[in-house]
Amino acid sequence: MDTQLQQLLTAILQFFTAPLFHIGDTAVSLSLTLGVLIALFVIVFLVSIFKNFLRSQLLVKLGMDEGNRAAIATIVSYSAGTVGFIIVLQSIGLNLASLALVAGGLGVGIGFGLQDLTKNFVSGLTLLLERKIKVGDFVEFEGLSGHVKEISIRSTLVRTLDGSDVIVPNSFLVENRLVNWSYDNYAGRIRIPVRVEFDTDPLLVTEILARVAHSEPDVVHAYPPEVLFRGFGDSSLQFELWVWIKRIDLEAQIKSSLYFRINRELCLNRIKVPFVQTEMWLKNPEELMAYGSKVEDVLKMRGLEAQSLETHNLEAQGFESQPGSPLYLRDMLRQIAYFQNFSDLELRQLIEVGYRRSIKAGEILFREDEPGDDFYIILSGSLDVKLLKLDKQLATLKKGDFVGELALMLDIPRTATVEALEDTTLFAVNRNGLTRLLQSYPNLAESIAREICKRQEELALTQKQLRKLGLADAPEDGKNLLLWVRQRLIGLFGL
Structure with missing residues (x-):
């Protein structure tokens, strides 16, 4: 019995170790083939773990963005997998030179059958190395748009806005036109x-x-x-x-x-969005004359119903019917001395760079030491300018006055706190809008400079703060205030 079992084991061993074919000097058997396959499976498994470790842990600690992490993790993991597979082949005694000879002989025939796979492989490396498209980018092509979820060697996975995943061959992304909306930023x-x-x-x-x-x-x-x-x-x-x-x-x-x-x-504002109207011509209008009075009554009734329906819709949206027409920004700006002679086209350009802002009585417009992001012109109402730290009032500003220009123009924190004394309407402009406004209307810069110089105490505090920030020299304090402000406006806004 023992002899038969030993013969069976010997036969099985011979079956697995018997040479199937030779690659150079190396005999390829079934056991060798199984060993290579197992080693390949282990390498792929380890490479996958290594890739996730690089992408999710190590490179995150280095502060890299998602796109760079994905590209580096993919390239490094595939390189490590290739090196590991070569080491396994050499460890089992396989001559790589002979393997390359066989691969060269079969390359021509296999190349035609695998040319698409090869093209996608090369395209994948191109995407990973050039990094024109990265994981997390928002792309659009052939009417499809979505975020790049993964870039592998053969294909790229795109998650659409509808939540579906689309697998796109890498060669398509390399050879065709594609819009990358987030190449620099998402704006x-x-x-x-x-x-x-x-x-x-x-x-x-x-x-x-x-x-x-x-x-x-x-x-x-x-x-x-x-x-x-x-x-x-x-x-x-x-x-x-x-x-x-x-x-x-x-x-x-x-x-x-x-x-x-x-x-x-x-x-x-009672502005209607029109619709295409169709005119109907009656072939025998005289037949309706007998019903003229009835038709007139019906039309009047429908007119009243339509008016009632319109009023109901407006009230349902939170609008109250008020007597008189609303006061538009165009009319309010024309009440300011600087803009009285503006044409409609000039007012249009002015309105585009700013917007109307309303604040209630007692509401704080901005506080001391806050960043100066906006410049304001008072259209109606009044504001109180004060120093809370010193419990001191600096000025009361009314219609036509400027406020907030110092911090915005000189790029420093707010020097005072501004509170509404009554319900106040302002015309607000940010830094880029103010630059565009002053370059279009240089005379406005002169008006602003004169208004700034009226607030002597606040201007002195501003100069002191500029010296602390290293943006002004002490000798500048002795200059004419109007000349000093004018020069700073010219330097900062390129007037």
Whole structure:
């Protein structure tokens, strides 16, 4: 019995160790083949763990972004896997020179069958090394848009905005045109078409659209919005609002928010969005004459119903019917001495760089030591300028006065606290908008300089703060204040 078992084991051993073919001087048996396959499986498993460790732990601690982590982890792990596989082949005695000879002989025949795989492999290396597309990027191609989830050697995985995963061959991404919205950053410009009735004031539409753009938190306020009058349509005046948004991959959500805001403002200002009207011609109008009075009564009734329905819709959206027309930003700006002689086109440019802001009595506009991000012109109401640290009032500002210009123009924290003494309406402009405004209207810079010089004490505090920051020399204090302010405006805004 023992002899038979020994013969069986010997036969099995011979079956696994019997040479199947030779690669150079190396005899390839079934046991050798199984060993190589097991070693390959172990290497792939270890490489996968090593890749995840690099991407999720080690490179994260080094402060690398997601795209760089994915590229480095993929290249390093594949390189380590290749080296490991070569070491395994050499350890089992396989002559790599003879293997290369066999691969060269089969390469021509196999190349034709695997040319697509080879092309995708090379394209994958190109994507990983050039890094024009990285994991986390928001891309768009052939009507498909989404975030790059993974870049492997053969293909790239793209997660669409609908949540589906699309596998794209790497060669397609290399050879075809592709838009990478997040190559530098996620900011991008979107366009919002708006149509209004023919009798609508274009300047009023410009004000409304610019105000809506400034009120949307996802809009990049560093770039002033643009309102374009696109022309005359079949039944409407056609406008387009151009704004830069912080996240282009959230375009649909931001557009929706802007449309809601625009619709609300148009309703509030009784501006209607027109629709294509169809005229109907009656072949026998005389037959309706007998019913003329009835038709007239019906039309009157429908007119009253339509008016009642419109009022109900406005009240449902939170609008109250008020006597008289609302006071528009255009009219308020024209009450300021600096803008009285502005034409409609100049007012349109002015409205685009700023927006209207209202604050209640007792509300703080800004506090001491806060960053100076905005410049304000008082359109109505009054403000109290004071130093809370010293419990001292500096000035009371009224319609036509400027406030907040020192911190914004000189790039320093706020030097005073400003509080509304009554309900106040302001025209607000940020740094880029102010630069554009001053470069377009140099005379406004002179007016601002003169207004600044009226507030002697606040200006002295500003000079002191500038000296602490190393932005002003002590000899500058002895200069004429108007000349000093004027020179700083010219230097900072390139006037």
